[in-house]
Amino acid sequence: MNKELVILIFSWITCLFLLIKFIPKEKKRYFQIIFLFAHATAWIFQYIQVNIGLVSFPYREFEEATKMSFSIYYVVLPTFAVFFMLFYPEKQNWMRKWIHYLIFCNGMHLYMFLVERHTELVHDINWHWWFAVTIDLCILYLVKTFAFWFRKGLSESSD
């Protein structure tokens, strides 16, 4: 087994474990919709990134069908988004919120950076740390806006 496959399997197991373990039972609909929204958003962003030649994915799950990565955008990044919302410091001031954004943006990129460095899963063409972090920030902001709007219609998480 090559290391790309090992990392993918490890990522799947870790993400599923974390999601099952840490999502509060009484709010599972709220976090599921966040996961779904983050998945759709991450996928569109990936579509654009690949299209304009910012990144490429030499090792892929669907070799023939697509030039895009599957697992990272299907499960890893949505998991980051779920935990971003789970620990979102809603009642704190703007400084604390910014720090929260920065921790998660950099966390997401750190994962991608390590994967890029050590495997063939991701290959950066025109990609810089600040650029990646800015895009992650936009995605997380979209996710947060959507989640807060959606929450108003949920009876389970009206705290």
Added chain:
Amino acid sequence: MERWILIGILAISILALFFLVPKNKAREAWMIFLSLQIITWPAGLLAVEWNMIDYPIQLFSFANEFNRSSFTFEFFLFPLTAIMFNLYYPKKIKKTGTFFYYFLFAGFFTCLEVIIERHTELVNYISWHGSYTLITVMVTLFLNHTYYHWFKKGLKGTETNE
């Protein structure tokens, strides 16, 4: 010609979303739309990966260079069909009626795809068959509806109706 069909489908879909989804059902529509993609994305990729189906013409001419599953069908038309399917799902109906309702939606979707495959270059069946579409669409709608039914219990304003 082919692209105009796609643009037509997109335009009708957007109009349908606008007129057939009531404002207070916006969250339900979002939820159906997003959860369906979880199924159609890997399924659509697998069908292309295993050389069962091909989409020679896409909405954007460059699309096939990096993603060969269909953007319009799997990520727009199908989720939209699912939204309509679930929002207008008949509540008081017997089992045979439910089956007929599934059959009606999947049949409509399949007919459309078969006509498009025969007459245009938008879809090309390799080892795929119209009946596969019928079955997979019915199964997908069933899975999606089951999830929707469960999810709805946590939405405001719907839990009292059950």
